[in-house]
Amino acid sequence: MPTALTIAGSDSGGGAGIQADLKTFAALGVYGTSAITAVTAQNTERVTGVHLLPPAFVAQQIDAVASDITVDAVKTGMLGTAAIVDAVTGALERWSLPRVVVDPVMVAKSGDRLIAEDAIEAVRGRLLRLATVVTPNRLEAEVLLGAGVRTREDAAEAARALVARGAKAAVVKGGHFDEPEVVDLLFDGRAFHEFRHARQDTRNTHGTGCTFASAIAACLARGADLPAAVQEASDYVAGAIAHGLAIGHGHGPLDHFWAIRPWK
Numbered sequence: 001m002p003t004a005l006t007i008a009g010s011d012s013g014g015g016a017g018i019q020a021d022l023k024t025f026a027a028l029g030v031y032g033t034s035a036i037t038a039v040t041a042q043n044t045e046r047v048t049g050v051h052l053l054p055p056a057f058v059a060q061q062i063d064a065v066a067s068d069i070t071v072d073a074v075k076t077g078m079l080g081t082a083a084i085v086d087a088v089t090g091a092l093e094r095w096s097l098p099r100v101v102v103d104p105v106m107v108a109k110s111g112d113r114l115i116a117e118d119a120i121e122a123v124r125g126r127l128l129r130l131a132t133v134v135t136p137n138r139l140e141a142e143v144l145l146g147a148g149v150r151t152r153e154d155a156a157e158a159a160r161a162l163v164a165r166g167a168k169a170a171v172v173k174g175g176h177f178d179e180p181e182v183v184d185l186l187f188d189g190r191a192f193h194e195f196r197h198a199r200q201d202t203r204n205t206h207g208t209g210c211t212f213a214s215a216i217a218a219c220l221a222r223g224a225d226l227p228a229a230v231q232e233a234s235d236y237v238a239g240a241i242a243h244g245l246a247i248g249h250g251h252g253p254l255d256h257f258w259a260i261r262p263w264k
Contacts, residue, residue, distance in 0.1 A: 002221040003031045005065055005097070006214060007058070007088055008077025008105070009038035009050075015253030016207035021075055021214040023256035028218040028236070033069060035061035037088075038080050044206055044248030052080045055087035062091040072221035073099035075214045076127065080115060085122035092130050099220040102131040102167070103213035104140045120144070129166030133186075133226060135213045136162070137173045152183065159187035169226055171216075175208060182238075184212075186230050193227050195234040204244025204252035211254055212237045 006021035014020075018034050025032030037058050041049035065071065074097050079085045092100060104123055106115045120143060128134060128144075141149045141158040144165075149158045155172040162170035174183040179199070186193040215233035224232065236259070243258035255261070 001031045002029070002072045002218075002223070003033060003069055004073045004075065004214070004217045004221045005033045005035065005062070005071045006075045006077065006217075007035045007037060007062065007079075008075070008103075008210065009040055009080070010036050011207070012039075012041055013043040013206070013248065013253070015044065015247075015251075016210045017077060020207040020210040020253070020256065021077070024211050024214040024236075025218050027256050027260060028215060028222070028232075030072075030218040030221050033065045033071070035065065035088075037084055038078055043250065044252055045250035050080075052084065055081070055083040058084055059087040059091045062088070062095070066091070066095040066097060071095070071097050073101065073217040075101045075103065075217040077103050077210055077213070078105040078115065079119055079123070079127075082116070082118035082122035085119050085127055089122075089126045089130060099132050099217065100130050101213050101217040101220070102127055102134040103209055104134060104136050104144060105209065106140050106143055124165060128162065131167040131169075132220070133169040133171060133216065133230075134162055134167045135171045135173060135209070135216065137175060137209060138177060141172050150177075152177070152179075152185070155185050156187070156192060159185055159192070163187055163189050171230055173209065173212065175205075184230065184234050186227065188226055193230065195231055197234065197238040200238075200241050202241060202244050203250070204246060204254065205241060206251040206253045208237060208241065208254065211240060211256065 219229035
């Protein structure tokens with residue numbers, strides 16, 4: 001059975017982070033393992049607390065998994081501080097872990113900041129060069145590049161720039177653009193690929209970015225090439241949003257098991 005490792009924060013509300021990643025791996029037929037970088041107190045409305053784990057312990061979790069279980073793909077999410085980024089990149093290099101999907105998590109759906117300033121530079125300087133693909137939304141791309149990303153043309157330039165900074169490929173997600181279609185734009189280092197879906201009018205989008213990145217990792221773990229992995233991930237997320245769950249009083253979660261739920 002293919003396996004994937006998620007390195008990310010825990011979401012007590014269950015909709016994003018480690019919880020979303022493991023649900024996605026399971027839904028897509030991949031055995032999920034995890035290294036938790038932070039424990040958050042959050043729900044569908046807000047983040048009320050963040051407790052970062054010691055960087056050495058984050059690395060110890062990765063070492064424990066990689067020393068025993070073959071890791072076919074990796075997804076990184078909330079890393080919090082430069083020290084955690086450094087611990088993660090060191091472990092990725094130490095074990096030569098393949099197919100690394102970097103989701104540069106910076107801000108929660110509620111607007112709460114999830115990463116320190118020094119971590120942004122560490123992601124730019126160290127983590128990007130290990131990325132098989134990096135998957136920012138429009139706002140994350142702006143932070144990573146220090147430049148505005150407001151149009152689809154800007155998104156294309158941002159994807160090129162992220163590859164120039166060391167990532168093998170980049171997907172600039174379309175959810176934060178004010179357009180009737182959501183267009184996820186992949187630059188694979190040679191060519192652009194567009195993945196289009198109709199924009200859905202729903203509040204139940206908590207965990208969309210985590211789910212998209214972990215779906216790409218799951219598909220890569222199963223042996224798909226990158227464009228096929230992004231296509232399947234984009235389709236999967238669109239379906240999960242369409243079947244989103246009206247749980248809580250804020251942004252409800254996706255239904256990660258929408259395609260296989262027997263009672264849907």
